[in-house]
Amino acid sequence: MAEDLQDYTVIKEGEAEILMNVKNQVFFNKAQVNNRDLSIAVLRTFVSKRQEEHGAMLSKRKKSAEKASEKDASGPAVEEASTESALDNGKSNGECEVHEEISQDEPCSVSEEPVKNSEGNHHGELKPPRVLEALSASGLRALRYAREVEGIGKVVALDNDKASVEACQKNIKFNGSVAISKVESHLADARVYMLTHPKEFDVVDLDPYGSPSVFLDSAVQSVVDGGMLMCTATDMAVLCGGNGEVCYSKYGSYPLRGKYCHEMALRILLASIESHANRYKRYIVPVLSVQMNFYVRVFVRVYTSASAMKNTPLKLSYVYQCIGCDSYHLQPIGRTMSKGSSVRYLPGFGPIVPQECSDCGKKYNMGGPIWSAPIHDQEWVTSVLEGVKSMKDQYPAYDRISAVLTTISEELPDVPLFLSLHNLCATLKCTSPSAVIFRSAVINAGYRISGTHVNPLGLKSDAPMDVIWDIMRCWVRLMSNVFLPVLPS
Numbered sequence: 001m002a003e004d005l006q007d008y009t010v011i012k013e014g015e016a017e018i019l020m021n022v023k024n025q026v027f028f029n030k031a032q033v034n035n036r037d038l039s040i041a042v043l044r045t046f047v048s049k050r051q052e053e054h055g056a057m058l059s060k061r062k063k064s065a066e067k068a069s070e071k072d073a074s075g076p077a078v079e080e081a082s083t084e085s086a087l088d089n090g091k092s093n094g095e096c097e098v099h100e101e102i103s104q105d106e107p108c109s110v111s112e113e114p115v116k117n118s119e120g121n122h123h124g125e126l127k128p129p130r131v132l133e134a135l136s137a138s139g140l141r142a143l144r145y146a147r148e149v150e151g152i153g154k155v156v157a158l159d160n161d162k163a164s165v166e167a168c169q170k171n172i173k174f175n176g177s178v179a180i181s182k183v184e185s186h187l188a189d190a191r192v193y194m195l196t197h198p199k200e201f202d203v204v205d206l207d208p209y210g211s212p213s214v215f216l217d218s219a220v221q222s223v224v225d226g227g228m229l230m231c232t233a234t235d236m237a238v239l240c241g242g243n244g245e246v247c248y249s250k251y252g253s254y255p256l257r258g259k260y261c262h263e264m265a266l267r268i269l270l271a272s273i274e275s276h277a278n279r280y281k282r283y284i285v286p287v288l289s290v291q292m293n294f295y296v297r298v299f300v301r302v303y304t305s306a307s308a309m310k311n312t313p314l315k316l317s318y319v320y321q322c323i324g325c326d327s328y329h330l331q332p333i334g335r336t337m338s339k340g341s342s343v344r345y346l347p348g349f350g351p352i353v354p355q356e357c358s359d360c361g362k363k364y365n366m367g368g369p370i371w372s373a374p375i376h377d378q379e380w381v382t383s384v385l386e387g388v389k390s391m392k393d394q395y396p397a398y399d400r401i402s403a404v405l406t407t408i409s410e411e412l413p414d415v416p417l418f419l420s421l422h423n424l425c426a427t428l429k430c431t432s433p434s435a436v437i438f439r440s441a442v443i444n445a446g447y448r449i450s451g452t453h454v455n456p457l458g459l460k461s462d463a464p465m466d467v468i469w470d471i472m473r474c475w476v477r478l479m480s481n482v483f484l485p486v487l488p489s
């Protein structure tokens, strides 16, 4: 053993310690500490939200059972029985059908969410959430989840590399009783494992080197209803338009090379996950989407509902990017028409732009489709941020992740993509107004504006492009009035 340990150094991150073979350090990626910290923060929020939702569901069921038994004018014995049968129904497909009927009227409703997620037994107890770390390498992430997130259940760590699994098993032992009781490591192809464990994990974590695209189809099937899929993509060159056709083949979406490309990368990944989910009558609700360092990472909840799935075309858009100026426009794929309480689903009206850009006369490139619905749930973001702040010492990357979360909490949630003030000025060949001046001009024109975590110079606004250009023209005029008199004649 002593001889064995000489070959290793111990690396500690958070509560977890891993043995690192000095000859082979590829396992440990220090830049990923932000990623792991953020995931732990989201996981902690997930554990408490899941508990809340389960409690709300139980009391709702109890109430409706009580109502039913009042109608029957029966005694308390029957009431008990009907509560139990309601829970039983929750696990069968029958209940799902009923919920789908109801949710037709309110298409965005996710009210059916906790039906299957809870695995609640007859006494209404919630089992601790099961986590799958599909591509675990040395197991650092799985160990941190198990040791640091209170209330977490089993963590299954997979890898299809024998040496990684051996390292992971060694690390589990090295981390002591909590790790040994909670973490299990298997040699497996993640895709096969996830396909053969459908709707079994409350959280599925995909953190591949490169693209997650080949894992998405099985991952969306392995998550329980209301569970969470966490997914990283590090192939930013592909997602940002370096090879548009490669991106299209992997994600089914064409990227554009705008300043907003990193946000577009997030939205392409979300659209791709949604399309995989749709194949199984499922859909996603993003809670947090982050671009950091050299990767994007999204946290989405997965639900099953054939009727709610009809809303997918409303959440996707093509993007027209002018090749001559900074103007871009979104073309939604679908739309709805409401008549009384019924909703009709129709293809989107188009084209949303003329053949030539009305601002500069050049043609447009078309990219997408991207996810154009919100990429964060602001209530979640607030909860995650509060959680992080209240446990400051527990996060080795506290400064970074709290800063990112703060910026995200201030982002306009319903405005896809963003403009760059520098680019606007480069197009007009003018000096840049300060962000403060530009922001107040947009607000004075009656529109909203915010920053973006993706780019410190990026500005999100719901102002139409012609309003933006009007503001910029005013600025150019103002500048020429100010500076002309001082120019030497």
Ligand SMILES: [Zn+2]
Binding pocket: 322, 323, 324, 325, 326, 327, 357, 358, 359, 360, 361, 362
């Ligand atoms: Zn243009």
